[in-house]
Amino acid sequence: MAMLGFPRRIIYNEPAPRALAEILSHRDSSAVLIVTDKRLASTKWFKDILEALSGSGLKYCIYNDVEPEPDMSIGQRVSLAARSCGADTIVAIGGGSVIDAAKAGAVKLVNPSIELDGIAPFVDIGLENSHLTLIAIPTTSGSGSDVSYGIVLTRISEGGREKVAVGSYEVIPYTSILDPSIPAGMPRSLTIATGVDVLAHSLEALVSTGSNPLSDALAVKAAELIFTRLPKVIDNPDDLDARAEIHLAATMAGMAFTNSGLGLAHAIAHPLGARLRTHHGATVGTVLPHVVKFNYSSDQARAKYEYLKGILEAVVGLPRRETLVDHIERLYNRVGHPTRISGLAKISRDKYIEIARTVAEEALRDPDIAFNPVIPSVEDIEEILRSMY
Amino acid sequence: MELEFPSREWAEEFCKTLDSSERYRSAARGWRYPILFKVGSKGPGFVLHLENGRCLGMEWLDDPSKGDAPIIISGDLQDWMDVIEGRINPLTAILRRRLRIEKGDISLILRYSVAALEMVAAAQRVSGGRSGGRGGG
Numbered sequence: 001m002a003m004l005g006f007p008r009r010i011i012y013n014e015p016a017p018r019a020l021a022e023i024l025s026h027r028d029s030s031a032v033l034i035v036t037d038k039r040l041a042s043t044k045w046f047k048d049i050l051e052a053l054s055g056s057g058l059k060y061c062i063y064n065d066v067e068p069e070p071d072m073s074i075g076q077r078v079s080l081a082a083r084s085c086g087a088d089t090i091v092a093i094g095g096g097s098v099i100d101a102a103k104a105g106a107v108k109l110v111n112p113s114i115e116l117d118g119i120a121p122f123v124d125i126g127l128e129n130s131h132l133t134l135i136a137i138p139t140t141s142g143s144g145s146d147v148s149y150g151i152v153l154t155r156i157s158e159g160g161r162e163k164v165a166v167g168s169y170e171v172i173p174y175t176s177i178l179d180p181s182i183p184a185g186m187p188r189s190l191t192i193a194t195g196v197d198v199l200a201h202s203l204e205a206l207v208s209t210g211s212n213p214l215s216d217a218l219a220v221k222a223a224e225l226i227f228t229r230l231p232k233v234i235d236n237p238d239d240l241d242a243r244a245e246i247h248l249a250a251t252m253a254g255m256a257f258t259n260s261g262l263g264l265a266h267a268i269a270h271p272l273g274a275r276l277r278t279h280h281g282a283t284v285g286t287v288l289p290h291v292v293k294f295n296y297s298s299d300q301a302r303a304k305y306e307y308l309k310g311i312l313e314a315v316v317g318l319p320r321r322e323t324l325v326d327h328i329e330r331l332y333n334r335v336g337h338p339t340r341i342s343g344l345a346k347i348s349r350d351k352y353i354e355i356a357r358t359v360a361e362e363a364l365r366d367p368d369i370a371f372n373p374v375i376p377s378v379e380d381i382e383e384i385l386r387s388m389y
Numbered sequence: 390m391e392l393e394f395p396s397r398e399w400a401e402e403f404c405k406t407l408d409s410s411e412r413y414r415s416a417a418r419g420w421r422y423p424i425l426f427k428v429g430s431k432g433p434g435f436v437l438h439l440e441n442g443r444c445l446g447m448e449w450l451d452d453p454s455k456g457d458a459p460i461i462i463s464g465d466l467q468d469w470m471d472v473i474e475g476r477i478n479p480l481t482a483i484l485r486r487r488l489r490i491e492k493g494d495i496s497l498i499l500r501y502s503v504a505a506l507e508m509v510a511a512a513q514r515v516s517g518g519r520s521g522g523r524g525g526g
Contacts, residue, residue: 002485003485117496118495120495120496120499121484122483122484122485122486122489122490123495164496166496209478209481210478210481261481364416364503365500365501366500367480367499369503370478370480370503370505370506371478371480375503375506376503378415378416
């Protein structure tokens with residue numbers, strides 16, 4: 001038995017203001033809390049969304065204090081804002097950090113006593129049976145949080161900052177609204193970092209030990225879209241058709257990993273990115289080809305990588321390569337993403353080697369590692385880290 | 390030697406196998422909590438005294454309701470067999486509620502998922518099943 005979870009609706013290629021007003025008109029909402037960050041709240045399209053809400057006669061409040069990679073306290077802060085607004089709908093407008101903040105706020109709103117780092121798929125949160133509606137409007141094409149069951153937050157302790165990923169099917173948003181005109185404004189570097197994040201979600205979901213035919217279908221198509229559309233968008237940032245498909249690919253990959261699992265690339269990227277202070281998507285993207293190479297030792301993973309490689313060569317028409325790793329490296333060279341840590345972060349080899357053991361030990365404690373097709377030892381992870389400088 | 394699960398002999402051998410596994414020792418470094426494993430609603434069960442990658446002893450319980458530990462994991466016999474025989478990942482079994490955490494901190498357990506997989510590999514060796522451990526393919 002496999003339990004699969006999806007949002008109730010995905011609205012694709014529609015202007016967000018119109019789509020949101022339409023959804024809310026059917027939900028009988030009394031008040032809406034919009035969760036976002038200060039930069040997004042100042043954009044023109046954000047004001048268009050507010051105008052559409054005003055036009056519908058809906059009361060709304062705005063919480064715009066979400067910062068990148070929020071800590072555990074964000075749940076409490078968002079839930080307080082929702083309570084003082086009297087909100088029965090939370091609309092997250094932003095990237096992964098904002099959507100995760102909104103999910104955390106929704107959890108704390110319906111279940112104030114719950115500890116966010118104790119959330120798990122078998123723990124009843126009470127969100128599903130509440131009257132609270134969660135809607136996501138992703139502004140980047142990467143995290144997949146608009147359709148995922150994950151919440152990634154930062155735990156701050158005396159020992160430092162640690163990323164904590166928890167999950168529950170109850171936090172999958174009711175609706176995801178995909179308006180590709182919004183991420184069209186992303187700078188080139190963010191387009192690449194989020195694009196390779198989608199590729200990492202796809203390839204990890206594809207070979208996860210929790211994979212199934214449904215997650216495979218989503219993962220393969222999402223990966224294919226990144227291989228074909230990301231170079232187009234880098235060459236021509238105004239190619240809205242390609243942007244739209246990348247935006248959809250991010251959501252497809254989010255559904256894939258929610259219903260399959262992630263793996264070693266994410267387990268390494270979480271502690272590595274925290275130490276190097278690099279963007280999550282960029283970090284996991286750089287780690288990815290090295291993990292794919294490692295996973296080729298599993299018959300099951302190799303068969304799936306080769307299946308995707310076959311599609312890329314026989315269907316899409318990419319030139320033949322030895323392995324899928326070569327295709328990933330070719331894509332990175334084409335769009336300008338580093339395949340090595342030395343190209344990702346300013347850190348000397350000596351300093352990097354110094355932290356490799358600690359990062360490997362932390363990666364071994366990351367829950368994502370449980371679903372990798374090859375279970376590595378701490379020495380294996382250290383070797384991967386050393387080899388990727 | 391192939392032993393039957395669940396039995397006192399199996400649990401004793403499981404503890405010994407874990408204790409001699411270098412991979413388990415490395416993955417479970419820092420773990421300091423005994424675990425009570427319960428089979429079915431009426432038992433049996435056993436407590437493994439696990440500490441820092443070692444298995445220091447096993448306590449057999451014909452009636453597991455009389456035992457206690459900081460972590461209690463229960464499941465029907467078939468669900469335990471599916472995990473031991475590699476048909477389902479132990480973490481997936483927990484996430485799908487086929488194995489239930491009756492007591493304990495789930496975030497702590499998830500941080501030791503590799504140790505859980507090494508435990509399954511050890512259980513497979515005790516049961517005479519496939520060796521497991523590295524690779525799922």
